[in-house]
Amino acid sequence: MALxxxxxxIERSGVLLSIPVAANAVLFAGALAAVNATGFATPGAVSATLKGAGRVEATIDNTGGADGAKSVTVKRGVFKFKNHGADAITQADLLADCFIVDxxxxxxxxxxxxRSKAGKIVEVEATGVWVEFS
Incomplete structure (x- = not known):
């Protein structure tokens, strides 16, 4: 019914997300986090069914745990990740999508x-690629 x-x-910033972790997944602080096809957090990896989520804030080890047994805090924003040498991102790719390798x-x-989409390329440096997760 319309108002x-x-x-x-009410609102919240949406910068920090608490995402239930996939069974047997380990996510390390600073890692590129993804969400799998069933909605659980997993480390970034080559897969066509992931969604780039952001950066892991603290290491979570769900080894031996079922889907959702633990949750991980993931931060949205702009973060620097390694550039894949064999499929390198260049300045010409600015504001294009980039894709998860690991x-x-x-x-x-x-x-x-x-590979699944990680986010938008916002800067390219010799030492890595700045990726926006939003």
Missing amino acids: NKPRDT DETVAKTNGGNT
Whole structure:
């Protein structure tokens, strides 16, 4: 039903997310976090079914645990990750999407539809790529 009077809509920043962790996953602080097809946090990896989530804030070890047995805090924002040498991102790729290779590396292409989108390229340096997760 549509509003017919003012509504007190609460808000939160959306910068920090608490995401349930996938079974048997270990996410290290500073890693590129992803969400798998069933909605659980997992380290970035080559897969066509992940969604780039952001940076892991503290190491979480769910070894032996079921899906959702633990949660991880993931920060959204702009973070620097390694550039994949064989599929390198260049200045010409600024503001294009980049793709997950592993939990610390991004690439220019989806690797023949084998890699999931990480986020947007916002800066390219000799030492890495700044990726925006939003």
